[in-house]
Amino acid sequence: MPALLDYTCSIMFTVYVLYAEKFDKIYIGFTSNLEQRLLSHNYLGKKGWTVHFRPWTLIHTETFATKAEAMKREKQLKSAKGRQYIRQTLLKQK
Numbered sequence: 249m250p251a252l253l254d255y256t257c258s259i260m261f262t263v264y265v266l267y268a269e270k271f272d273k274i275y276i277g278f279t280s281n282l283e284q285r286l287l288s289h290n291y292l293g294k295k296g297w298t299v300h301f302r303p304w305t306l307i308h309t310e311t312f313a314t315k316a317e318a319m320k321r322e323k324q325l326k327s328a329k330g331r332q333y334i335r336q337t338l339l340k341q342k
Contacts, residue, residue, distance in 0.1 A: 261318035265308040265325065265334055268301040274334055275304065276325045278318040282309065308338050 262282045266275040266289060275298055279285040286306060289298045298304065312318040324330050 258313070261312045261315050263310045263312065263318050263321045263325065264306060265338060266298070266304040267307045267339065268304050270303075271301045273301045274331065275301075276322055276330075276334075278315075278322045280315075308334070 259280050261278055261280050263276070263278045264282060264285070266277075266286075267273070268275070275289070277285070286304070289304050290302055293299050310321060312321065325334065
């Protein structure tokens with residue numbers, strides 16, 4: 249008899265940082281579907297803050313096993329120190 253397959257779906261959460269070079273804007277968010285989220289930010293979205301500053305470039309990602317961990321990291325990156333880290337470290341590597 250064949251072994252049973254484990255169909256447990258383990259959803260990963262990604263914290264991401266986008267940069268709009270033309271406007272020198274940073275956007276920080278988290279999602280469980282990064283590809284779809286990037287399409288929304290750059291093409292599909294019709295309303296919201298990010299539609300005004302297109303195009304967006306993905307400059308950083310971090311992956312987490314739980315939504316709570318991702319939300320905690322997103323909050324850290326959105327703080328003054330987090331934004332300072334993004335501008336002084338991540339954008340310098342670009």
